[in-house]
Amino acid sequence: MYKPTSSTVWKGRIDAADGDLGLRWHQVVKPLDLSKELPIGHGSYAFLGFCCDEGVRRNQGRIGAAQGPDAIRQALASMAVNLPRELSLYDAGDVLCADQHLERAQEQLGKKVTTLLTSGYRTIVLGGGHETAYGHYLGIQPVLGNALRLGIINFDAHFDLRNTSPQSSSGTPFRQIAIAYQEQDEKFSYLCLGIQEQSNTRQLFKTAEEVGADYVLADDLQFGVSEQVREKVNTFLGEVDELYISIDLDVFSVAHAPGVSAPAALGLQPQVVVSLLKEIMASGKVLTLDVVELNPSLDRDQQTAKLAASIIYQAVQNWC
Ligand SMILES: N=CN[C@@H](CCC(=O)O)C(=O)O
Numbered sequence: 001m002y003k004p005t006s007s008t009v010w011k012g013r014i015d016a017a018d019g020d021l022g023l024r025w026h027q028v029v030k031p032l033d034l035s036k037e038l039p040i041g042h043g044s045y046a047f048l049g050f051c052c053d054e055g056v057r058r059n060q061g062r063i064g065a066a067q068g069p070d071a072i073r074q075a076l077a078s079m080a081v082n083l084p085r086e087l088s089l090y091d092a093g094d095v096l097c098a099d100q101h102l103e104r105a106q107e108q109l110g111k112k113v114t115t116l117l118t119s120g121y122r123t124i125v126l127g128g129g130h131e132t133a134y135g136h137y138l139g140i141q142p143v144l145g146n147a148l149r150l151g152i153i154n155f156d157a158h159f160d161l162r163n164t165s166p167q168s169s170s171g172t173p174f175r176q177i178a179i180a181y182q183e184q185d186e187k188f189s190y191l192c193l194g195i196q197e198q199s200n201t202r203q204l205f206k207t208a209e210e211v212g213a214d215y216v217l218a219d220d221l222q223f224g225v226s227e228q229v230r231e232k233v234n235t236f237l238g239e240v241d242e243l244y245i246s247i248d249l250d251v252f253s254v255a256h257a258p259g260v261s262a263p264a265a266l267g268l269q270p271q272v273v274v275s276l277l278k279e280i281m282a283s284g285k286v287l288t289l290d291v292v293e294l295n296p297s298l299d300r301d302q303q304t305a306k307l308a309a310s311i312i313y314q315a316v317q318n319w320c
């Protein structure tokens with residue numbers, strides 16, 4: 001169910017003649033074995049893979065996202081090191097989903113996320129289908145003090161608020177979280193950015209309204225970030241104490257992200273997402289982040305994996 005990362009995945013170009021100034025991420029990432037006692041994180045970044053596409057299978061999608069974490073690592077390997085000096089990168093290995101036991105794998109993911117967060121790391125979970133989000137949330141929840149309000153921002157073409165009956169899947173994580181809030185009689189603070197109108201049924205829009213989900217349509221993000229959208233995001237940021245950011249790669253146009261289960265013909269341009277993401281990361285409220293739904297078997301020349309890696313790079317560079 002858990003395996004520390006293999007050192008062979010972090011490899012890439014070496015600019016030996018440039019010394020420290022020529023370093024890339026594969027030369028500085030350190031392994032972190034979560035089955036042992038952890039050094040204090042001091043705000044360093046820890047990658048944790050969730051090798052799972054059981055939720056995608058249950059959601060009638062195209063499986064292959066279980067191979068996502070290693071494909072993202074390979075693309076991250078060649079990122080240039082421009083990190084603040086005191087911060088380090090760690091790879092905390094992978095949680096695996098065995099024998100279609102999705103719920104067990106999500107619990108395991110949650111435990112590992114809790115361990116990392118309580119030890120002072122900034123977690124970056126590498127999915128996995130979007131079922132990653134419910135496991136991720138299980139790990140965040142115990143870390144929040146009673147007085148702290150969690151906000152969830154999901155960059156996604158889809159609400160992922162499907163009914164959990166007959167079973168949970170990659171289409172249900174935010175419904176599962178909404179139910180958890182409802183059971184506690186607390187407000188569910190969820191903002192979904194990049195919704196494709198034609199890919200979400202009237203039932204999903206109705207559920208979004210019922211659970212109090214807010215959203216911005218992809219149509220309203222096609223030509224940059226308007227003042228209206230910026231205001232909506234800033235109002236949301238102002239109402240919460242901690243943020244969980246989830247980035248489903250199918251929010252991007254298929255021209256940029258072909259390697260996903262459900263590609264979006266009218267998806268977003270990467271630069272629009274990056275500019276919003278930078279502002280959100282700079283809020284000082286981001287606790288943890290995931291990037292999900294990469295299916296390397298559907299990718300084209302690592303295009304989607306490289307986009308995932310570039311998004312993670314931008315998140316790290318702008319994480320305050
Ligand atoms: N993770 C969510 N996936 C989408 C899939 C849509 C599709 O298959 O077209 C959803 O459930 O809405």
Ligand SMILES: [Mn+2]
Nearest residue numbers: 130156160248
């Ligand atoms: Mn999704």
Ligand SMILES: [Mn+2]
Nearest residue numbers: 157158248250
């Ligand atoms: Mn999606």
